[in-house]
Amino acid sequence: MFGRWTPQLLLLWDLIIVTVVATVAVQYRDYSAWDVVIGIAMAVALIARRHAPVRVFTVIAVLGAVQVVSASAVPAGYDVALLVAMLAVVTHSPGQRAVYLSGLVVAAGSVVASLVRIDAAWSGSVLDYPYLAEQAVILAAGGALWLIAYVLRTNRERGVVLAERAVAAERERDQLARLAAADERTFIARELHDVVAHSLAVMIAQADGARYVLDTDAERAREAMGTVAGTGREALDDMHRIVAVLRGTGGEENPEDRRRRGLGQLGTVVERARAAGLDVESRIDGDVERLSPAEELTVFRIAQESLTNALRHAGPGTRVAVGLAVESGRAVLEVRDDGTGAAPATTGGGNGLIGMRERVAVHGGELSAGPGPDGGWLVRAMIPVKEEP
Incomplete structure (x- = not known):
């Protein structure tokens, strides 16, 4: 409740409490000067109860002890300051022990205040205690106030914990969203590179060849x-598919549809490479049905990128062997060229190799690329495959 109050309203409320306690203390001026001084001191101490609740409660408790020893009015109306200080401790103290x-202390103080009023005529029996009903009411009221304040404190702490959890959950959702977006951007970047690089390499080789034989072999x-x-149209279809994923306008398709490229299209890629001037041999051993769509896409893209690199860097006339073996627990792809072709002058940023490593890493596999033992270039990718039940 108080959490919705403005600082100005809280200050006004505190001043009202201080004024009331001080006013009550002044009413005891006919009893003794000690009553007025002690009551006003208690009132002034209450000003700081929100910022230093334990210290304020300690000061007021000490003043209460002085009241019992020196003042004439015991108990007095201004002793309500001790209850206010207790509520401040329960509500604002960071530690549980002080609560x-x-x-x-308040319960003990109320008992002491009643005991000092008993005269020698009391027999000592609890049933004959002259202030039994009064004491019971005071203890019950003080206990009820303490319990209400404690419940409010517990609810406030629970609210703080829930708010912190909500913030943490929102932060975690944002982090997961950013990770998902980064994964999607990486996927799209790899797809764009593979589609554009391979298609352009084939188109450039074919266009150069067409220009070379245009006058002699129409x-x-x-x-x-x-x-x-044909290569351009297929590349354009792939670009439309990737853009649809990027824009989120892919319709109600299965999420795996974006990975529909697989070993079924490997023959088309090989034929394109042959048409572009590479001497390609392709062989597949084992049951490729054991590969998931994502694993098929990875194998397909690595083979496609390797053929593209052979065409770009080794050049037409290069012999390339593409071999896929689906063995027990793994699939191994090897793309080897002899490096004897007439390679054109090319430059590249190495994005294709990075993309291949990222694709293999997703499946927990391994990829190596470098000079082969007999010359040329060798790309070897190993991807773990689930065992058949």
Whole structure:
């Protein structure tokens, strides 16, 4: 409740409490000067009860002890300051020990205040205790106030914990969203590179060949240009698919549809590479049905990128062997070229190799790329495959 109050309202409320306690203390001026001084001192101490609740309670408890010894009015109306200080401790004290001690001190103080009023005529029996009913009411009221304040404190602490958990959960959701977005961007970047690099490499090789034989062999030139057109259309379809994923307009398709490229399209890629001038041999051993769609896509893209690199860096006329073996617990892809072709002058940023390593790492596999033992270039990828039940 008080958490919704403005600082100005809280200050006004504190001043009202201080004024009331001080006013009550002044009413005891006919009893003794000690009553007025002690009551006003208790009132002034209450000003700091929100910022230093334990210290304020200690000061007021000490003043109460002085009251019992020196003042004439015991108990007095201004002793309500001790209850206010106790509530401040229960509500604002960071430690639990002070919360319980404050309640015990108030209870003990009320008992002492009644005992000092008993005269020698009391027999000592609890049933004959002259202030039994009064004492019971005071203890019950003080206990009820302490319990209410403790419940409010517990609810406030629980609210703080829940708020912190909500903030942490929101932060975790944001982090997961950022990770998902980063994963999606990485996937799209790899797809864009693989589609564009391979398609452009084939189109450039075919266009150069068509230009070379245009005047001497028109039929071969037409075939080359037909390959350029077909490759361009397929690349454009892939670009539309990737853009749809990027925009989130892929419709109700299965999420795996974006990975529909697989070993079924490997033959088309090999034929394109052959048409572009590479001497490609392809062999697949084992049951490829054991590969998941994501694993198929990874194998397909690595083979595609390796052929693209052979075409770009080794050049037409290069012999390339593509071999896939699906063995017990793993799939091994090897793409080896002899490096004897006439390679054109090319430059590259190495994004293809990075993309291949990222694809293999997703499946917990291994990839190596470098000079082969017999010359040329060798790309070898190993991807773990689930065992058949």
